[in-house]
């Protein structure tokens with residue numbers, strides 16, 4: 001056929017739409033999207049015919065113009081078009097709080113509760129027993145108080161938002177004293193000095209990179225009386241302006257460690273100093289660890305123990321070691337939390353019912369630590385035993401052998417990580433299946449795994465592809481094997 005004949009052979013949209021398969025599809029998806037897909041397929045065919053050199057027209061596969069083929073192509077295009085951009089993947093990296101893979105996976109009950117609460121209406125801001133308006137801030141307040149010993153709590157979008165609202169409420173127009181060793185960058189644009197500036201508080205750095213003593217904090221405190229007397233000007237003639245101290249702040253060194261000749265002020269010392277000057281002490285602890293996990297190699301501060309030192313305001317993430325949804329949780333003295341709830345930023349940072357639903361169900365697990373360790377995925381992965389992981393690695397290896405006999409597999413010990421900018425020095429002894437797929441390089445196998453129906457994100461170490469089983473759920477084993485078929 002020549003080009004003219006090919007163009008004449010293009011089917012009409014209506015003809016294609018009458019195909020049985022597309023009639024059914026139109027009922028399901030609406031004919032708007034189906035018609036569009038058909039129109040696009042025909043337009044593409046027309047464009048490729050027009051692009052042909054005259055001598056190539058003969059070689060064009062004219063069967064593509066058949067009505068059934070066009071209908072098939074349109075259905076395929078529609079299916080591709082409807083693939084969602086946010087989809088599940090399998091984490092075979094052994095890094096538990098993988099920032100790129102959505103940080104903490106939720107526990108089953110949290111997921112169920114999100115569906116239960118968000119499908120219809122809820123008591124988000126309605127006090128059902130009293131029949132009047134309620135506050136979303138009260139939904140988890142009592143539960144958090146029970147678990148942590150805090151007087152009150154507030155939930156915002158993430159810990160970055162929590163930092164912002166705490167500083168804006170307690171420190172706007174005032175100085176906040178922070179150690180030079182704790183001026184953290186968490187990642188992206190989150191840096192303590194920058195957040196401080198955005199909040200309207202003035203950073204008062206004290207100490208040195210490696211050593212900060214409690215006396216450094218005390219020397220930096222500017223009381224109202226001292227400010228008014230103005231003698232500080234003589235001590236620091238270059239300084240244009242000083243402000244009254246609003247709070248003392250400690251920031252947990254979440255994602256780095258300072259070793260060697262070091263010193264830092266303890267929470268207890270800061271609380272004592274805060275009491276002496278009647279200043280609130282803020283602790284940005286970040287990771288949200290609720291239980292003592294030192295038995296599992298994780299000696300990070302935990303929430304109840306930190307609060308017990310008398311800290312006035314403490315903040316942490318919901319989706320790090322707490323193992324819940326993305327959130328920033330602020331706990332502490334009622335008077336400060338109350339002021340934050342009234343701050344104009346509170347509305348901009350408030351979380352929705354899905355977050356509360358997931359958070360409440362997650363927190364509920366902590367009423368019994370054994371239940372939390374069993375049901376919250378992050379804690380379960382941290383506390384997984386060597387035997388359990390070895391057995392899972394063996395089951396994974398067996399499943400892979402069943403679908404691909406060319407593959408060489410070894411079960412090897414690995415060092416897993418907490419991740420998510422938490423406990424950077426901790427290495428958890430785990431197990432992995434090391435994979436060599438025929439003559440393929442580790443990089444090629446890694447790419448193949450990413451292209452699987454459920455993409456598997458693996459780790460490459462010394463030119464070996466590793467499937468680290470700490471972060472692979474039992475229910476995912478078959479899918480990982482399938483990806484290597």
Ligand SMILES: *Cc1c(COP(=O)(O)O)cnc(C)c1O
Pocket residue numbers: 158159160161163184186190251252253254255284285286287316317318327328421
């Ligand atoms: C992680 C972290 C933050 C930021 O928390 P997001 O929930 O990621 O916003 C702030 N401060 C500290 C100390 C952290 O560890």
